[in-house]
Amino acid sequence: MENGNKFLKKLFLVDGIGAVVSAVLLGIVLVQFQVYFGIPTSTLYFLAALPCAFAIYDFYCFFKVDKQLEKYLKGIALVNYAYCVLSIGLAIYHSASITYLGWGYVLLEVMIVIGLATFELETARKSQES
Numbered sequence: 001m002e003n004g005n006k007f008l009k010k011l012f013l014v015d016g017i018g019a020v021v022s023a024v025l026l027g028i029v030l031v032q033f034q035v036y037f038g039i040p041t042s043t044l045y046f047l048a049a050l051p052c053a054f055a056i057y058d059f060y061c062f063f064k065v066d067k068q069l070e071k072y073l074k075g076i077a078l079v080n081y082a083y084c085v086l087s088i089g090l091a092i093y094h095s096a097s098i099t100y101l102g103w104g105y106v107l108l109e110v111m112i113v114i115g116l117a118t119f120e121l122e123t124a125r126k127s128q129e130s
Helices: 003-032 041-064 069-093 100-129
Strands: none
Touching: 003 041, 003 069, 003 100, 041 069, 069 100
């Protein structure tokens, strides 16, 4: 496997680990401290389920996909962007109950995910050009 493909595969691993961290934070930690974040438990569970699905995709790509990695990387990047839009939308929808700590969590997660998704898209584009 060439070095470019190894790097792309590592991005799937990074994204997958990040997705697992998000799922644990949303589905376990924030649920336990829901009163401090103000995001309803049902919303936290819903948001936690999405990164679980993303992690499955990421780990599948890391372990099983060897061709057209750029296409798969673009796919997870676009889904990550959609997740960010959904997260912000749900935070706005629950703005009457969400606390400053809740907003802080949502905005920090969105910034991290957007940064990673942007890097993934750029990397996939550059990889296709070479």
